[in-house]
Amino acid sequence: VAHxxxxxxxxxxxxxxYDHLFGDIxxxxxxxxxxYLKQVLDHDLARERxxxxxxxxxxxxxxxxxxxxxxxxxxxxxxxxxxxxxxxETFRALGVDEPIxxxxxxxxxx
Numbered sequence: 632v633a634h635x636x637x638x639x640x641x642x643x644x645x646x647x648x649y650d651h652l653f654g655d656i657x658x659x660x661x662x663x664x665x666x667y668l669k670q671v672l673d674h675d676l677a678r679e680r681x682x683x684x685x686x687x688x689x690x691x692x693x694x695x696x697x698x699x700x701x702x703x704x705x706x707x708x709x710x711x712x713x714x715x716x717x718x719x720e721t722f723r724a725l726g727v728d729e730p731i732x733x734x735x736x737x738x739x740x741x
Contacts, residue, residue: 639670639671643671643674647676652680653681653682653738654671654681654682655683655684655735656682656684656722656727657684657685659671660686660691660721665696668725672727682734683722683731683735685715685718687714687715688714690714690717690718693708693709693717693724694709696721699725700725708720
């Protein structure tokens with residue numbers, strides 16, 4: 632049986648040493664990694680070094696965040712038909728702001 636080892640703490644330590652190290656939070660809306668999203672969003676340096684890419688077609692489930700978003704917000708997000716838009720709106724509802732959402736384009740210079 633394979634064992635998934637997460638290295639979130641190692642990555643957060645590496646941010647202090649490497650000025651050009653960034654991370655993508657798109658996988659943090661998956662069943663396996665959703666608990667890490669709050670940890671990253673609550674960490675000042677990590678917030679400066681994250682961007683939202685895409686794990687499409689892996690779906691984002693607002694249900695994972697019911698305890699943070701509340702029932703009505705979770706329902707609103709779940710009712711969005713377009714999975715890419717649902718992904719974006721779910722991350723926005725979780726506190727991912729525009730600088731994080733735009734950082735990928737800046738890093739790729741597009």
